[in-house]
Amino acid sequence: MEYRDGTLIREDGTGLMFVVIDGRLSMIENSEIFDASNATTIDTAKLQQLRREGGPAISGDAYLAIVDGKGYLVNNGEKRYFTSEAAIRKYGFNRGKFQDRKATDLPTSAGADLG
Structure with a gap:
């Protein structure tokens, strides 16, 4: 790529x-x-x-979550932790769209960290 x-x-x-x-x-x-x-x-x-080198889509029901001060992308039944504020900026995520959630609201399946 x-x-x-x-x-x-x-x-x-x-x-x-x-x-x-x-x-x-x-x-x-x-x-x-x-x-x-x-x-x-x-x-x-x-x-x-x-x-041709495509990955999984960022689905229509994907969302950004904050749990205990940590940010996550939740997509396709999987959560991915943002390792830093710089990681959120790197991927171009909209900081205004993070939702406060409880840990139990997130999927248990975790993908690789986004950093």
Whole structure:
């Protein structure tokens, strides 16, 4: 993947959004949890090449959670811990969309930390 983790990509012409996570391109179905102001716009042909290395989508029901002062991305039945404030900025998440939750509200399945 030629783009670094955290790169936000917008498809020219359609406005579809993607993010690079774990070295793979993931379609963003819930754009509300991202701040797309720094997205890189690319053409459809280039995007098709990148999508061959695709990862799981950021689903429409994905959300950002705060539990005991720790931030998480909850997506596809899995929670992923943000290791720092810098990690939240790196991936372009919208800080205003974090929801206060209890630990019991989150899935028990945990993915790799986002850092």
